[in-house]
Amino acid sequence: MLVQRSIEAAGIPTIIIAALPPVVKQTGTPRAVAPLVPMGANAGAPNDFEMQYNIVKDTLEQLEILDTPGKIVSLPYEYVAKV
Amino acid sequence: MSLTSIKGLQSEIFVPITPSPVWAPVTKPLKKMVVAIATAAGVHHKEDKRFNLAGDFTFRKIFDTMPSKELMVSHGGYDNGDVNKDINCMFPIDPLHKLAADGVIGAVAPIHIGFMGGGGNQDKFKNETGPEIAEIFKNAGVDAVLLTAG
Numbered sequence: 001m002l003v004q005r006s007i008e009a010a011g012i013p014t015i016i017i018a019a020l021p022p023v024v025k026q027t028g029t030p031r032a033v034a035p036l037v038p039m040g041a042n043a044g045a046p047n048d049f050e051m052q053y054n055i056v057k058d059t060l061e062q063l064e065i066l067d068t069p070g071k072i073v074s075l076p077y078e079y080v081a082k083v
Numbered sequence: 084m085s086l087t088s089i090k091g092l093q094s095e096i097f098v099p100i101t102p103s104p105v106w107a108p109v110t111k112p113l114k115k116m117v118v119a120i121a122t123a124a125g126v127h128h129k130e131d132k133r134f135n136l137a138g139d140f141t142f143r144k145i146f147d148t149m150p151s152k153e154l155m156v157s158h159g160g161y162d163n164g165d166v167n168k169d170i171n172c173m174f175p176i177d178p179l180h181k182l183a184a185d186g187v188i189g190a191v192a193p194i195h196i197g198f199m200g201g202g203g204n205q206d207k208f209k210n211e212t213g214p215e216i217a218e219i220f221k222n223a224g225v226d227a228v229l230l231t232a233g
Contacts, residue, residue: 001123001200001230001233002205002208002209002212002213003121003123003198003200003208003212003213003216003230004121004228004230004233005102005105005209005213006209006212006213006214006216006217007121007213007216007217007220007228008105008106008107009105009107009217010107010214010217010218010220010221011107011221012107012217012220012221012225012226012227012228013107013108013109013226013227013228014107014121014227014228014229014230015227015228015229015230016229016230016231016233017229017230017231017233018233019232019233020233021233023233024233025101026099026101027099027101027102028101028102028103028104028105029233030104030105030106030107032233038162038165039161039162039232040161040162040163040164040165040166040172040173041165041166041172041173042124042172042173042231042232042233043171043172043173043174043175043178043231044171044172044175045165045172046165046166046168046169046171046172047168047169049171049177049178049181052171052172052175052177052178053178053181053182055175055178056175056178056179056182056229057178057182057187059229060113060116060118060182060187060188060227060229061113063109063113063116063227064109064112064113068106069104069105069106070104081162081164081165083162083164
């Protein structure tokens with residue numbers, strides 16, 4: 001995504017939580033994770049602090065692990081929105 | 084035999100091109116990093132100007148002193164049902180504060196950014212909005228940025 005790439009280009013490492021991994025891959029994300037989440041709840045289910053905490057923690061930990069641009073790491077969390 | 088019979092032939096079907104890689108190396112451990120959030124989910128303070136749902140390349144500053152209960156979303160491109168119940172679904176600021184308190188990250192940045200992705204003027208996003216947001220984070224001493232709405 002464009003803003004992520006701008007921040008990265010300015011020298012600040014970035015990572016995105018993606019509900020649509022093929023899209024962020026195609027648009028040239030440097031780092032991404034993909035829990036099984038809908039577009040409206042990337043960081044986990046509403047009012048589920050534990051899930052949100054763990055998704056954010058696992059996402060940020062990838063900053064120290066990923067060593068090449070464009071990799072998308074699956075995260076073992078699932079939330080299906082009730083629509 | 085050459086497999087290319089007509090050089091420079093282009094498909095009639097629009098094929099998006101993935102841009103060149105961009106990469107800023109991580110230079111310090113996570114537990115020492117100052118982390119900010121940038122979200123394309125249309126998050127902003129309740130008193131702040133709403134986004135134009137038809138397309139908007141502007142952004143809103145979200146100061147870390149703003150309580151999460153005072154934040155809201157204006158975005159026409161996804162189901163806002165969950166994020167209206169809990170802003171942390173797309174702007175996980177409360178978990179980020181807990182991660183700082185737990186020593187997983189160094190600190191939460193003094194400023195975060197909300198904008199409305201999923202459309203709008205892509206040239207503006209690429210050449211103006213994106214670099215402006217990057218400059219704000221640079222000046223705030225941010226070491227890493229977590230994004231949502233990908």
